Amino acid sequence: MIDYQLLQALYAVVTEKGFDRAAQTLFITQSAVSKRIYQLESLLGEPVLIRTKPPKATELGVKLLTHLQQVKQLELSLNLQSSTEFVDKQLPVSVKISANADSLATWLPEALSVPEDYCDFKYRFEIIAEDQTIALNRMKAGEVMISICSIDKPVNGGKVFELGALRYFVICSPAFKKRYNITSLHQLTELPCLVFDEHDKLQHQFLTHLNGSLPKYTHICPSSEGFKQAMIAGLGYGLLPSLQLGETIEKGELVNLMPEFYLDTPLYWHCWETESIQLEMLRCHAITIASKRLYQII
Secondary structure, eight states: OOOHHHHHHHHHHHHTTSHHHHHHHHTSOHHHHHHHHHHHHHHHTSOSEEOSSSOEEOHHHHHHHHHHHHHHHHHHHTTOOSSHHHHOTTSOEEEEEEEOHHHHTTTHHHHHOOOTTTOOOOEEEEEEEOOTTTTHHHHHTTOOSEEEESOOSOOTTEEEEEEEEEEEEEEEOHHHHHHTTOOSGGGGGGSOEEESSTTOOHHHHHHHHHHSOOOSSEEEOOOHHHHHHHHHTTSOBEEEEHHHHTTTTTTTSOEESOTTOOEEEEEEEEEESSOOHHHHHHHHHHHHHHHHHSBOOO
16 A cells, blocks of 8 residues: 555645655655655656656656545545645645647636635646547546546546537638639548647548548647637638637638538536545536536537
């Protein structure tokens, strides 16, 4: 069994970005912090820290930190008082989340900004951007506590809640449409197409629906805002969430090539069964915001 003082030392070094500040947080000497990290690595037989400035957790270290957070949440849910940090409501609860980039660019920041009149808890978020089709892999690997993805089946030991759907339209700039003289959507197969990364298959789904084809010419643009700006600049066409369009259509910056077509991508909130009151309040607020911002598919 791992001594949780060793895990707390690892947590302090990573969150405080150094051994000196970790020692101050834990009220012990720097050499004592170093000794605890050494003991942990000796016990496990491999490094848990990359000694950079600031220090970073290794892959194993990340899993240990997530495990520690899960233990903290369990103890909070059971009202156990194993350490001052666990019961001090003035200290932020660290929450690691995997989520798709389009959610980050639209509704998710509001969902994570829990107002004081809703609850008096504080949170410290670490968000990992992943495509909605693979974001749950982070949770399966024990790297995150919450995952927002398009998969509706919970992981072992987890539970899932429906959020709604992001609605996507086929978009390009007026200049792009004029440059390629687009008179038929079947031309799109041969034209420059924007994709977020190698996991982004929304554009592929659209063309398959349209005429059974796949894009032959793609630009990879791994930024939601960059994706939109690339469209405005005329670099290519692609699928953009309606939440991200804003007034670009009205201003003539972008054109909806096929207003009658849309692609809904459902999103789900995944979390562990052992959920503290802090994470429950966060989830409830996020679901409330999602119900207002996302399309609710009946």
